[in-house]
Amino acid sequence: MADPHIETYDPEHEVMSAAITESRPARAVFMAIAFVFLALFLVLPLVVVFNQAFAKGLETYLTSLNDGDTLSAIKLTLIVAAISVPLNLVFGLAASWAIAKFEFKGKAFLTTLIDLPFSVSPVISGLVYVLLFGAQSALGPFLKAHGIEILFAVPGIVLATVFVTFPFVARELIPLMQEQGTGDEEAALSLGASGWQTFWYVTLPNIKWGLLYGVLLCNARAMGEFGAVSVVSGHIRGQTNTMPLHVEILYNEYNAVGAFAVASLLAGLALVTLVLKTVLEMRYGAEIAATRGH
Amino acid sequence: MSNATTRTGWRFRQPSVIPGFGLTLGFSLAYLTLIILIPLSGLAWRSAALGWADFWRIALDRRTLHALEISFGTALIAAAVNVVFGTIVAWVLVRYQFPGRRIVDAMVDLPFALPTAVAGIALTTLYAPNGWLGKPLMALGIKVAYSPLGIVMALIFIGLPFVVRTVQPIIEEIDKEVEEAAATLGASRFQTITRVLAPGLLPAVVTGFALAFARGVGEYGSVIFIAGNLPNVSEIAPLLIVIRLEEYNYAAATAIAAVMLALSFLMLFVINLLQSWSRKRYG
Numbered sequence: 001m002a003d004p005h006i007e008t009y010d011p012e013h014e015v016m017s018a019a020i021t022e023s024r025p026a027r028a029v030f031m032a033i034a035f036v037f038l039a040l041f042l043v044l045p046l047v048v049v050f051n052q053a054f055a056k057g058l059e060t061y062l063t064s065l066n067d068g069d070t071l072s073a074i075k076l077t078l079i080v081a082a083i084s085v086p087l088n089l090v091f092g093l094a095a096s097w098a099i100a101k102f103e104f105k106g107k108a109f110l111t112t113l114i115d116l117p118f119s120v121s122p123v124i125s126g127l128v129y130v131l132l133f134g135a136q137s138a139l140g141p142f143l144k145a146h147g148i149e150i151l152f153a154v155p156g157i158v159l160a161t162v163f164v165t166f167p168f169v170a171r172e173l174i175p176l177m178q179e180q181g182t183g184d185e186e187a188a189l190s191l192g193a194s195g196w197q198t199f200w201y202v203t204l205p206n207i208k209w210g211l212l213y214g215v216l217l218c219n220a221r222a223m224g225e226f227g228a229v230s231v232v233s234g235h236i237r238g239q240t241n242t243m244p245l246h247v248e249i250l251y252n253e254y255n256a257v258g259a260f261a262v263a264s265l266l267a268g269l270a271l272v273t274l275v276l277k278t279v280l281e282m283r284y285g286a287e288i289a290a291t292r293g294h
Numbered sequence: 295m296s297n298a299t300t301r302t303g304w305r306f307r308q309p310s311v312i313p314g315f316g317l318t319l320g321f322s323l324a325y326l327t328l329i330i331l332i333p334l335s336g337l338a339w340r341s342a343a344l345g346w347a348d349f350w351r352i353a354l355d356r357r358t359l360h361a362l363e364i365s366f367g368t369a370l371i372a373a374a375v376n377v378v379f380g381t382i383v384a385w386v387l388v389r390y391q392f393p394g395r396r397i398v399d400a401m402v403d404l405p406f407a408l409p410t411a412v413a414g415i416a417l418t419t420l421y422a423p424n425g426w427l428g429k430p431l432m433a434l435g436i437k438v439a440y441s442p443l444g445i446v447m448a449l450i451f452i453g454l455p456f457v458v459r460t461v462q463p464i465i466e467e468i469d470k471e472v473e474e475a476a477a478t479l480g481a482s483r484f485q486t487i488t489r490v491l492a493p494g495l496l497p498a499v500v501t502g503f504a505l506a507f508a509r510g511v512g513e514y515g516s517v518i519f520i521a522g523n524l525p526n527v528s529e530i531a532p533l534l535i536v537i538r539l540e541e542y543n544y545a546a547a548t549a550i551a552a553v554m555l556a557l558s559f560l561m562l563f564v565i566n567l568l569q570s571w572s573r574k575r576y577g
Contacts, residue, residue, distance in 0.1 A: 093318075098314075098315060102315050119559065223409070248411055251519065270408040
């Protein structure tokens with residue numbers, strides 16, 4: 001037996017000690033259950049995406065991607081993400097500064113409100129904007145008279161995406177900045193730095209990896225959002241179709257290769273996101289706080 | 295306002311040398327109000343404008359009730375399945391050493407990263423009557439795609455990381471000495487797990503269940519492809535909202551959405567209660 005006073009982590013000891021782990025057959029059974037479950041539910045769907053996309057060869061794959069409507073869907077998805085992610089990034093920074101660096105009444109309530117979009121069905125996230133800006137709404141006739149298009153146009157898609165991805169950056173940054181406290185900022189300020197200098201040269205370097213982590217997750221959701229965008233987009237081919245919506249249209253037209261070709265791009269995005277996320281967690285685990293996953 | 299707060303003992307905020315409170319809080323509140331609060335209260339206002347009788351007539355409509363029942367029922371089953379397998383996955387990831395553990399761990403987040411529409415068409419192809427898994431299951435007489443079982447499958451996929459990521463950190467925190475003490479006192483491994491470890495994991499498991507359930511109830515993208523969408527049989531509530539919207543029946547869409555929102559806020563409230571209870575008890 002090891003000396004109980006020496007607290008060292010010894011994986012060899014862990015494997016050897018039958019008292020604190022399961023018997024070998026039990027471990028094998030647990031591992032088999034976990035692997036089979038993960039293979040069935042995570043690996044197989046991913047394999048299906050690429051298998052179907054390349055079912056008729058690389059050439060068909062490339063032709064189906066090189067299609068006017070597909071290209072405009074890719075472009076729209078990039079535009080929507082390029083607008084909504086920075087908006088939520090700025091909000092995330094502002095909200096986490098206010099919440100993490102100050103003590104004020106109602107802070108817990110504000111934090112709960114920020115998480116609100118996570119508990120709203122994506123369809124409802126789209127519906128609320130239809131009710132606000134639609135032809136039947138109080139604003140509808142005014143918007144129509146002035147030729148302002150929000151629904152079934154890019155602004156509506158951006159709004160729905162912003163709603164759905166609203167908490168991502170703030171959620172990463174708030175616990176991280178709370179953990180870091182205010183000592184560094186107070187030191188910088190007392191040495192004569194201005195507020196902005198303190199933010200740029202002290203706070204931002206401290207939170208950069210956590211920020212990147214939040215942006216990564218926010219972007220993945222922004223590019224992949226389906227339900228909310230589907231409600232406000234109007235599904236106009238080549239105009240208000242994002243990539244996930246285009247996948248649906250192609251799939252419903254029984255164009256499996258086309259649908260899975262676009263889907264394979266989105267799956268590729270998901271895989272890149274997972275790889276970057278894992279790298280960030282491995283290298284900067286301490287700097288992106290204890291908030292893994294969601 | 296600021297005068298009044300300094301005169302009395304009540305302070306809106308503690309004094310601090312750090313600048314930017316007004317700017318950042320002001321911006322955050324304005325943005326939150328514009329993006330989230332005004333649109334959501336618009337929904338509340340529109341459903342209130344329906345009037346009590348009309349609201350309940352729509353909400354208790356047979357097709358609506360079936361849709362809500364299917365959404366909540368399938369989400370409940372999927373969350374229960376995820377509790378069992380998600381906890382096993384979390385346990386295996388934390389406790390066992392095996393090659394590629396890091397990759398398996400990263401894969402668990404796939405449902406967070408993969409767009410729901412992609413998951414939807416992939417699962418449908420997999421479980422369709424001529425699909426890789428659908429064909430053998432069909433031979434056994436089990437129809438997965440285009441039936442409520444298909445919805446459950448999609449929701450298991452969507453909800454898995456919620457359970458694993460909630461339970462995993464708690465397993466990591468377990469003090470090995472507790473297990474050693476139990477073993478020293480003569481407990482079998484089975485007794486240690488069920489009597490010593492399980493009670494400590496329970497709050498996290500329940501939270502993971504609630505999160506997976508809440509997400510499953512509102513899920514749309516991955517479900518509509520695999521469900522078959524037969525009214526009263528495999529039509530989920532979010533889809534019925536979309537259908538009512540396409541019929542320009544805004545009253546019905548609003549009423550269904552209001553019922554769903556009320557139920558999910560209730561769940562959110564329960565989750566918060568559970569978390570504060572478990573922090574008090576085990577934190």
